Amino acid sequence: xxxxxxxxxxxxxxxxxxxxxxxxxxxxxxxxxxxxxxxxxxxxxxxxxxxxxxxxxxxxxxxxxxxxxxxxxxxxxxxxxxxxxxxxxxxxxxxxxxxxxxxxxxxxxxxxxxxxxxxxxxxxxxxxxxxxxxxxxxxxxxxxxxxxxxxxxxxxxxxxxxxxxxxxxxxxxxxxxxxxxxxxxxxxxxxxxxxxxxxxxxxxxxxxxxxxxxxxxxxxxxxxxxxxxxxxxxxxxxxxxxxxxxxxxxxxxxxxxxxxxxxxxxxxxxxxxxxxxxxxxxxxxxxxxxxxxxxxxxxxxxxxxxxxxxxxxxxxxxxxxxxxxxxxxxxxxxxxxxxxxxxxxxxxxxxxxxxxxxxxxxxxxxxxxxxxxxxxxx
Numbered sequence: 066x067x068x069x070x071x072x073x074x075x076x077x078x079x080x081x082x083x084x085x086x087x088x089x090x091x092x093x094x095x096x097x098x099x100x101x102x103x104x105x106x107x108x109x110x111x112x113x114x115x116x117x118x119x120x121x122x123x124x125x126x127x128x129x130x131x132x133x134x135x136x137x138x139x140x141x142x143x144x145x146x147x148x149x150x151x152x153x154x155x156x157x158x159x160x161x162x163x164x165x166x167x168x169x170x171x172x173x174x175x176x177x178x179x180x181x182x183x184x185x186x187x188x189x190x191x192x193x194x195x196x197x198x199x200x201x202x203x204x205x206x207x208x209x210x211x212x213x214x215x216x217x218x219x220x221x222x223x224x225x226x227x228x229x230x231x232x233x234x235x236x237x238x239x240x241x242x243x244x245x246x247x248x249x250x251x252x253x254x255x256x257x258x259x260x261x262x263x264x265x266x267x268x269x270x271x272x273x274x275x276x277x278x279x280x281x282x283x284x285x286x287x288x289x290x291x292x293x294x295x296x297x298x299x300x301x302x303x304x305x306x307x308x309x310x311x312x313x314x315x316x317x318x319x320x321x322x323x324x325x326x327x328x329x330x331x332x333x334x335x336x337x338x339x340x341x342x343x344x345x346x347x348x349x350x351x352x353x354x355x356x357x358x359x360x361x362x363x364x365x366x367x368x369x370x371x372x373x374x375x376x377x378x379x380x381x382x383x384x385x386x387x388x389x390x391x392x393x394x395x396x397x398x399x400x401x402x403x404x405x406x407x408x409x410x411x412x413x414x415x416x417x418x419x420x421x422x423x424x425x426x427x428x429x430x431x432x433x434x435x436x437x438x439x440x441x442x443x
Contacts, residue, residue: 146200146274148176148260151432153330153340154270155398155424157203159349162226163239164250165266167343171330172252172267173433174275176260183260190257194281195264200274201246210246219244226303227296230352237294251281256441263330263438303348306412310338317418321402324421328432329400332442341404344397345414354395401425 152172154160161167174197176186189195201207209217222232223240235243252264262278315334322334331337348355394417397404403422408414435442 144276145180146177146276147180148174148275148278150174150199150267150269150271150273150275152267152269152271152273153400154267155401155422157270159344159397159399160270161268161344161347161349164252164268166268166347167340168253168266169336169340169343170265170267171255172264172269172271173330173438174262174264174278175433176262176275178260181260186257186260186262189262189278189280190254192254192280194251195254195262196279196281196286197250197252197264197269197275198277198279199248199250199269200276201241201243201248202272202274203270204241204246206242207246210244224352225296226352227299229302230356247276256438258438258441261433263433263441304412305346305348305408305414308342308345308414308416310416311418313418314416317420318402321419321421325401325425326434328425328434330433330435330438331400332435332439337400337402340399341397341416344399345406345416348408348412349397350395350408357393398422398424 150172151174152160153170154172161170209219220242221235223235223238223242224230225233225238225240241248250268251266252269253266255263255265257263318334318338322337329337331340392407394405394407397406401422401424402419404416404419406414406416
């Protein structure tokens with residue numbers, strides 16, 4: 066092979082090598098450009114998604130703040146009961162209409178330990194009183210509130226006991242029948258123990274679900290010179306002249322006490338009797354019962370003693386009889402005891418007897434009792 070031919074081959078190999086290197090460089094460059102375009106596209110998509118989320122959040126906040134008159138769908142909020150009340154008032158009937166009217170009325174607020182750690186209650190015992198936000202869970206019209214407002218038949222006015230049954234706008238009263246069945250009350254803090262709070266002066270029925278509890282602050286919660294309508298200050302309409310006890314009451318209460326004592330928040334039959342007297346010092350009857358004529362026709366069952374028509378079984382034969390109002394027998398259920406009483410035309414209450422109610426035996430759940438709180442109460 067001549068020197069000239071060898072030189073040509075070397076030049077050819079060199080050119081080929083340069084061409085290959087250039088091709089590889091071009092390929093890598095194109096690959097890098099493609100990756101850059103993909104990265105830029107991904108970044109743009111992320112930015113667009115982020116902007117979309119921000120706009121959606123802004124729209125949601127605006128929708129929540131917008132008045133319902135603009136046809137916005139009703140919105141729910143994450144609220145659930147955090148505790149339940151174990152109250153001396155077994156039923157709605159007899160539960161005071163306002164707090165602190167019955168100082169001996171006790172209740173134990175038991176918090177759900179899975180939602181409210183005991184540490185949440187630290188410091189609460191240093192306050193004398195607390196606010197309690199709860200649900201009117203026994204409202205007779207509660208089911209209506211689940212319906213659309215156009216079908217709920219919500220009543221704008223309610224009957225007011227102090228106005229002898231005359232109607233007043235619901236938001237001018239503390240009626241439990243409200244668009245949102247939420248109640249607010251104040252109670253005396255007797256003691257705090259673990260996930261429980263012992264309260265007194267309560268107006269809460271047994272089983273009431275609790276939404277929140279807040280300390281009472283006199284410097285801002287008590288408003289000096291606050292004005293109220295005149296009808297709110299009229300107490301004589303609901304006042305009772307006297308409360309007395311029949312001989313039969315003491316023996317029947319003694320017979321029942323051994324059974325109820327282990328589930329009662331009261332130390333003795335005498336203390337329980339004081340509770341009854343405080344509760345019945347206010348006329349707890351309904352407006353229709355108070356407005357009933359002195360002599361009135363009442364339906365009773367055959368062979369049934371004179372009493373509330375609610376005592377009748379559905380299958381009993383009924384007849385109408387004329388009953389003087391002082392012979393009407395009323396019932397108050399406290400701590401699972403059915404306390405029967407009469408009230409004469411002069412507003413004198415006579416407590417007849419006590420017996421264990423059906424509610425006492427139907428409730429199997431464990432209850433707080435006096436022994437658990439004896440040290441704090443003595």
